Every structure is written in C-alpha cells, then in structure tokens.
Amino acid sequence: MSKSPTISFIGAGNMASAIIGGMLDSGYQANDIWVSAPADDHLQTIRKRFGVSVTTDNRYCAQQADIVVLAVKPQVMAEVCSDIAPVVQNTRPLMVSIAAGLTVETLDQWLGGGMPLVRVMPNTPSLVGKGAAGLFANDQVKTDQKDAVQSMFESVGTALWVDDENLLHGVTALSGSGPAYFFLMLEALEEAATAAGITPATARELAIQTMAGAAEMAGRSDQDPAQLKRNVMSPGGTTEQAVNTFEEGGLRDLVKKAYGAAFERSRVMSREMADKQ
C-alpha cells in the first residue's frame, strides 16, 4: 500500500470515533476516511465532528476501501458481514475487526472465506492518542497490510502483535476493558475525597493528575511498580495505612477475579458467536 489507504469504518460509535479522532490528530486525512451506520445521530455526529464522508449504505462504504474496519457490536456482526460479503469478496480489502470475542475464523466464514483479516483489541483512550491495542493477523494478511494496520493503531497509541489469537482474551480483559477499571478508581477516589470536604472539582483534578502522573512515571522509570509504591510509603506514614487497607481488603484477589470475569466473558462470546451460523 504505497499511497495513503482509504479506510472505511462500519459502525460510528464510541470506538470508531475514538480511533478516527486520534488518527486525524496524528495526520491521517479526513477525505481518506468513510464511515457507515444506520441513519442515526451517531453518523451525523461523526460527520460534523471529523469532516469524514458518511453513508448509511454499508456495502457502498466497504466498496471504497483498502482497509475496512468492522466497528459494530459483536451481536450485529454476522448480519453486517454477510451483507458486505459479496462486495469485499470482489474488491478484497484488508478486513480489520475490533469486536471483542469474535475469532478470525468466524469472521472469515461470515465474509465468505479466504479474506485477509486482522483482529485488533483497541481501547477508548485512542481518542487522545494514548490507546493500547493488541493485534492478531490471519495467514492471508500480507506484510504491507500488516504494516498499514500497525501504522493506523500506532497513530493512536501503542500497538502490539500477539502470535496466538487466544491471547486476545487476555488483552481484552487488560487493556480493552481496562480504561473502565481506572475510571472506577477515579470515581471512588473522588467520592472519598469529596466526603472529606474537598470540592468535587478539586478532587477530580487532583485525582486525574495523580493517576496520569503515576502512569507516566511507571512508564518511564526503570524501577518496577512495587518499588515505586514503596518509594511513596514512608515508614509509619499515611500511605502505608492506605496500602495496608487495600491489601487487607483483598484488592489483589478482587482484581484477579474481575480480570478473570472479563477474560471468561470474551471466551464465552467467542464460542457463542462461532455457533451462530
């Protein structure tokens, strides 16, 4: 793919918006991007916000593309794929799915077989260029296509390949769902600080800056998170009290349990969807 590829998104929701917003910020051109969805407010919102081309016709959208990104909910994916199958079997773009729990084998069957397919598990911070995505390619994908999809997801954050598709369950439970875990932590910290008399606005600003600062520091430091944590814990001080409270309350087990629940849901979705047709 020497010229900049035309990229069509089928689906105009949270994740498509996050990826498109990040891509445009990093230099992709709006006139290389098409988006389709049913005639609803999502489509018009995305057109006004990003200046991309939109259509309610999935087949027409797919037909424009070198890369088709399937960005609909897993539950409607079978219908969407069988609708665009005759078009993509003819034009043979690279197909990219961002859906949780849908294997390349299932998607390929729905698309009529023999398609080059990349499965990506991205996350919503792509919108601010801080996404984290895991990628897996099937055997039909050529090196230049792999490079094109890697560039696309690197333009919105970190993009790492896995060589076993099953590992994407673990990526989904880590970075796909992960932003929600940290938003939950922000909510809880804000609630606690507000109850202690700090204004909600101040509590939010301090909590967000603390989370962003800790993440940045963990990324740059050669010390591991356990040591960085110890560096904050003065003996006999305040942090020790809080950290001990988290440990005694079983935070680690709870995190394992929550991670496991997301992981298992991804596996169940794969099995259910494989049985669908």
Ligand SMILES: NC(=O)C1=CN([C@@H]2O[C@H](COP(=O)(O)OP(=O)(O)OC[C@H]3O[C@@H](n4cnc5c(N)ncnc54)[C@H](O)[C@@H]3O)[C@@H](O)[C@H]2O)C=CC1
């Ligand atoms: N939200 C997230 O944090 C993440 C979502 N994903 C995956 O991304 C996919 C999309 O998720 P969201 O953007 O959150 O969902 P969403 O509900 O925000 O967006 C879905 C979009 O699909 C459109 N749509 C519905 N039926 C359609 C059809 N027949 N043809 C074309 N478009 C249709 C809707 O109008 C909407 O614009 C899912 O498969 C999900 O597993 C993956 C990683 C993270």
Ligand SMILES: O=C(O)[C@@H]1CCC=N1
């Ligand atoms: O909750 C979900 O199923 C999707 C996949 C990862 C994040 N959101």
